[in-house]
Amino acid sequence: MKEGEHISPYVVDLLVKHGVRPESVLLSACCDRSLEDTFEDTFVFLCIDKVHFLTVDYVRKTNKVFNGYISKRDKMTDARENVPCTTKKYVSYKISEIKELKLVNLVASGIAYISFEDDRETQVISAYTNACVGDISKIGRAIEKIKKDGVLNIAEFKDKEDETHCPKCGRPYVDKVRKVCSKCADRKSTFKRLLKMMPKYWKYVAIALVMTIVTSGFNLLIPYMSGTILFDRALKTGNWWSGKVVLIVVLMFLASIASRFISAYSSINMCKMSENVMYDIKSDIFKSFNKMSMGFFTKNNVGSLMTRVNNDTGSVAHFFVNGLPWIIKWIVEFTGGTVLLLSLNPKIVWLGVFPIFTTLVVLKATTKYLRRMYIKSWRASSKMSSAVSDSLRGVKVVKAFGKEQDEIDRFSKLNERAFKISLNTSTTVTLYSPIFSLVMSLVTYGIWIISGREVIMGAGAAVMTYGIMQSSLSYFSMMLAPFTGLSGFMEWWQNCMTAAQRMFDLIDIDPDVKESKTPVVIDKVKGDIEIKNMTFGYEPNQPILKDINVDIKSGEMIGIVGHSGAGKSTLINLVTRMYDANEGEIKIDGYNIKDIAQRTLRDNIALVTQDTYIFQGTVLDNIAYANPEASREDVIAAAKIAKCHDFIEAMPEGYDTMVGAGYRAMSGGERQRVSIARAILINPRILILDEATAALDTETEMSIQNALDSLTKGRTTLAIAHRLSTLRNADRLIVIEDGRITEMGTHGELVKNKGVYYRLMMKQAEALKTKGV
Amino acid sequence: MSEAIIESIDIEYIDPKEAKFNITTNHILTLDLNGVHYPCVQLHRSFPFTNPDKYIAVRDDDDSDKDQVREIGNDKKKEIGIIKDLAEFDSVSRQILEKYLELRYFAPTITKLISVREEFGYRYWVVNTDKGDCKFTTTLNRNSIVNLSSSDRLMIYDVDGNRFQIVGFSKFDSKARKQIEMFM
Numbered sequence: 023m024k025e026g027e028h029i030s031p032y033v034v035d036l037l038v039k040h041g042v043r044p045e046s047v048l049l050s051a052c053c054d055r056s057l058e059d060t061f062e063d064t065f066v067f068l069c070i071d072k073v074h075f076l077t078v079d080y081v082r083k084t085n086k087v088f089n090g091y092i093s094k095r096d097k098m099t100d101a102r103e104n105v106p107c108t109t110k111k112y113v114s115y116k117i118s119e120i121k122e123l124k125l126v127n128l129v130a131s132g133i134a135y136i137s138f139e140d141d142r143e144t145q146v147i148s149a150y151t152n153a154c155v156g157d158i159s160k161i162g163r164a165i166e167k168i169k170k171d172g173v174l175n176i177a178e179f180k181d182k183e184d185e186t187h188c189p190k191c192g193r194p195y196v197d198k199v200r201k202v203c204s205k206c207a208d209r210k211s212t213f214k215r216l217l218k219m220m221p222k223y224w225k226y227v228a229i230a231l232v233m234t235i236v237t238s239g240f241n242l243l244i245p246y247m248s249g250t251i252l253f254d255r256a257l258k259t260g261n262w263w264s265g266k267v268v269l270i271v272v273l274m275f276l277a278s279i280a281s282r283f284i285s286a287y288s289s290i291n292m293c294k295m296s297e298n299v300m301y302d303i304k305s306d307i308f309k310s311f312n313k314m315s316m317g318f319f320t321k322n323n324v325g326s327l328m329t330r331v332n333n334d335t336g337s338v339a340h341f342f343v344n345g346l347p348w349i350i351k352w353i354v355e356f357t358g359g360t361v362l363l364l365s366l367n368p369k370i371v372w373l374g375v376f377p378i379f380t381t382l383v384v385l386k387a388t389t390k391y392l393r394r395m396y397i398k399s400w401r402a403s404s405k406m407s408s409a410v411s412d413s414l415r416g417v418k419v420v421k422a423f424g425k426e427q428d429e430i431d432r433f434s435k436l437n438e439r440a441f442k443i444s445l446n447t448s449t450t451v452t453l454y455s456p457i458f459s460l461v462m463s464l465v466t467y468g469i470w471i472i473s474g475r476e477v478i479m480g481a482g483a484a485v486m487t488y489g490i491m492q493s494s495l496s497y498f499s500m501m502l503a504p505f506t507g508l509s510g511f512m513e514w515w516q517n518c519m520t521a522a523q524r525m526f527d528l529i530d531i532d533p534d535v536k537e538s539k540t541p542v543v544i545d546k547v548k549g550d551i552e553i554k555n556m557t558f559g560y561e562p563n564q565p566i567l568k569d570i571n572v573d574i575k576s577g578e579m580i581g582i583v584g585h586s587g588a589g590k591s592t593l594i595n596l597v598t599r600m601y602d603a604n605e606g607e608i609k610i611d612g613y614n615i616k617d618i619a620q621r622t623l624r625d626n627i628a629l630v631t632q633d634t635y636i637f638q639g640t641v642l643d644n645i646a647y648a649n650p651e652a653s654r655e656d657v658i659a660a661a662k663i664a665k666c667h668d669f670i671e672a673m674p675e676g677y678d679t680m681v682g683a684g685y686r687a688m689s690g691g692e693r694q695r696v697s698i699a700r701a702i703l704i705n706p707r708i709l710i711l712d713e714a715t716a717a718l719d720t721e722t723e724m725s726i727q728n729a730l731d732s733l734t735k736g737r738t739t740l741a742i743a744h745r746l747s748t749l750r751n752a753d754r755l756i757v758i759e760d761g762r763i764t765e766m767g768t769h770g771e772l773v774k775n776k777g778v779y780y781r782l783m784m785k786q787a788e789a790l791k792t793k794g795v
Numbered sequence: 796m797s798e799a800i801i802e803s804i805d806i807e808y809i810d811p812k813e814a815k816f817n818i819t820t821n822h823i824l825t826l827d828l829n830g831v832h833y834p835c836v837q838l839h840r841s842f843p844f845t846n847p848d849k850y851i852a853v854r855d856d857d858d859s860d861k862d863q864v865r866e867i868g869n870d871k872k873k874e875i876g877i878i879k880d881l882a883e884f885d886s887v888s889r890q891i892l893e894k895y896l897e898l899r900y901f902a903p904t905i906t907k908l909i910s911v912r913e914e915f916g917y918r919y920w921v922v923n924t925d926k927g928d929c930k931f932t933t934t935l936n937r938n939s940i941v942n943l944s945s946s947d948r949l950m951i952y953d954v955d956g957n958r959f960q961i962v963g964f965s966k967f968d969s970k971a972r973k974q975i976e977m978f979m
Contacts, residue, residue: 055901057822057898059897059898059901059926060926060927061926061927061929083928084927084928085927085928085929085930086926086927086928086929086930087929087930087931088929088930088931088932088953088954088955088957089932089953089954089955090917090931090932090953090954090955091919091930091931091932092919092932098930100928101930126856128898128899128900128901129899129900129901129902129958130901130902130956130957130958131901131957133822133898135821143821144821145821146820146821146822149898149901151901151955151957152955152956152957153953153955153957155955322936394973394977397977398976398977401937401977401978401979404937405937524935527935561956
């Protein structure tokens with residue numbers, strides 16, 4: 023037995039006390055709930071001949087730690103695996119006497135029962151939460167296997183370590199789909215990761231850096247000239263500057279112009295960088311969207327994903343464009359201002375403490391609040407865009423039920439909320455300015471009093487001159503400039519970090535369906551499909567397909583029949599590798615589908631579904647979508663086979679007609695035919711038809727059926743259809759019921775069996791009769 | 796309009812006087828109704844958030860005939876009827892039903908939020924609940940916290956789909972409430 027996360031050494035000790043050798047344990051699981059509705063651990067150990075159930079009592083108060091919880095500070099001494107325990111109840115059964123380990127699903131939990139081969143009454147074992155359901159259901163299936171085969175191939179039941187655990191620290195992933203290790207990801211702070219993106223734009227950064235330093239240099243020079251040099255030198259005698267007021271003014275004017283020019287150039291440079299950064303980040307995010315498997319898109323709202331691409335990239339680009347030069351400018355001006363101030367008028371430097379202190383106090387008081395407000399504000403605007411996308415997508419329903427006003431109200435509510443949050447945030451941020459200005463005015467008066475007194479008292483002694491006082495006033499405000507802008511800085515910093523975190527979150531997602539490290543490229547796919555002991559569920563404990571076994575020969579046409587929700591489309595999702603099977607395997611031409619190059623799969627499997635999608639572009643683009651290199655002849659030929667050539671020709675712009683959202687509308691039948699032509703054009707070896715004609719009227723369906731008949735010839739075809747008549751050409755039919763294959767055979771065989779297929783066929787015939795068809 | 800709908804379909808309500816519910820030692824809910832014994836039934840709340848004690852469907856969960864081929868389109872868990880309101884039952888039956896509902900709709904009620912922190916795509920919670928102290932993890936997705944506007948109950952779903960609830964959210968500790976509101 024390999025110690026899992028839930029099996030502590032204390033539990034292993036107890037197991038040994040009950041005479042079980044740990045090495046004889048094949049699989050283990052933990053039911054974490056008692057039937058009295060408290061948390062209680064009952065461990066389940068499966069050996070080849072027996073199952074052991076051990077309920078424990080912990081010697082001190084424990085914390086129930088659910089999957090995924092990680093803490094670096096908290097040593098979790100109160101977590102159950104770290105607390106000694108004693109046996110509360112122990113029971114074991116021989117596999118031979120057990121009929122099955124039955125799991126009754128409750129809401130986000132379940133109860134495990136053991137039923138017996140003899141007439142003993144079913145025994146309740148324990149309850150469990152969703153945290154344990156994966157392991158416990160594995161034990162149930164393993165018992166089934168042992169009873170059937172007498173042996174157990176343990177590898178089939180163990181998760182592959184690299185898919186479930188972080189390769190760096192070995193901890194299990196919180197989310198097996200996302201594969202982001204919180205512990206390891208944490209080490210790289212968002213800010214550091216952002217900085218790491220900088221080298222790519224080093225040219226822009228270098229220019230920005232030099233320009234900012236030069237501009238800051240000028241900014242430091244001008245007060246010195248307008249103060250010390252103008253008043254203390256030019257207006258006095260006995261030095262080189264004496265009387266050269268015009269020269270000084272000209273020099274100041276030139277410095278000012280140079281500074282403006284450099285600033286303008288710097289802005290252009292920044293704009294270029296900004297566009298580049300935005301372009302790259304958007305591409306990165308869009309790329310990461312495209313590598314996601316279907317599961318990601320079913321779990322995430324499209325509107326909120328769009329907000330991420332549009333708004334978040336803007337906020338992150340803002341970091342590069344405004345944030346960084348700002349920081350450099352502050353550093354240069356703060357250091358330069360302070361140094362010059364110390365050398366010119368050190369007595370007033372300490373006055374800076376007041377505004378700095380005030381700013382820090384105000385910031386400290388409001389940072390948490392602001393952070394909360396920024397997050398709230400982001401969530402509010404995200405909800406708003408979700409509502410807009412929701413409403414626009416469902417515009418037909420909105421109009422059909424006359425619910426325009428309700429939609430406006432729904433949007434207004436969200437808009438109002440976003441407005442209020444935004445207003446509150448801005449008001450708080452704006453408060454900084456008057457507070458800071460007030461303190462600054464007071465401090466300036468202080469400088470006037472201290473320095474002015476010295477200028478008057480020390481006149482002639484050159485301790486403090488009017489020029490020095492003027493310059494030091496400018497340097498004083500320069501020294502405090504970073505603090506004046508701190509509130510604004512905080513705003514973009516918070517915005518940028520929140521956006522960057524979300525962005526990295528997306529980029530970090532490791533897709534659950536990914537290319538093998540050594541992908542097999544098959545030149546000519548034959549089209550044999552073998553599905554072996556396959557089990558799959560979208561949720562870990564709810565298998566949609568159970569123990570599917572089927573052999574399909576190249577060129578065979580298989581019809582898949584079953585009621586809605588039986589798992590037909592799921593089977594197709596797995597054959598096309600939109601998802602990967604949880605257990606068992608799918609082989610194409612003898613190779614596991616997980617090892618075959620994605621390119622090979624996409625080039626050889628074509629899918630025609632009920633929901634056809636027409637992209638924005640010409641009809642030609644749409645047909646040649648999967649094979650853009652196809653010749654015009656091929657496109658026309660494919661369109662002719664798919665029976666769409668005639669209607670395309672009837673359009674004034676023919677194949678060059680723009681279609682898709684905002685352009686020429688296409689009827690359901692037209693779209694379906696274009697999507698069939700799209701499939702024909704890649705000349706697939708395996709063709710999958712998922713209710714391809716279900717949305718069409720009988721006449722259109724018949725004409726498309728003819729198109730499909732010519733398409734399926736010589737290709738391995740899997741076709742799902744509710745209307746059984748459309749499967750009349752199938753070589754074999756598979757009936758899927760509740761995730762299992764219950765019948766398989768030719769039409770004749772299944773009719774003879776008088777099973778589900780037969781009954782379904784009779785019912786459809788009856789329905790047609792009633793309708794008078 | 797709504798009367799027309801109600802008239803067009805026959806909703807089978809369970810008569811509290813005719814129905815006798817029982818929980819076996821194996822924690823299986825049984826029902827005796829109009830002379831028929833159902834050895835295993837399940838309760839499904841139709842409106843678990845907004846009306847948890849009303850419109851509870853009673854479904855036959857007996858799978859002793861699972862080897863027989865079912866007809867396509869027929870749901871395995873056939874509905875026996877709907878309990879219109881738990882309050883219509885006598886206290887003994889109501890206690891049985893409530894106990895079973897509690898078992899089925901397992902969701903520890905959070906009594907105190909000790910801490911919650913966000914780190915790289917996850918939110919880590921430390922809470923006290925009526926079932927014991929817990930630490931759990933949720934994603935940052937908006938749907939990990941559900942608050943129906945018409946109910947004062949908050950449902951929090953962890954990465955495995957385990958459910959934790961806050962009943963009476965508007966009266967929950969104000970500091971914790973502000974913190975949680977930020978995630979919604």
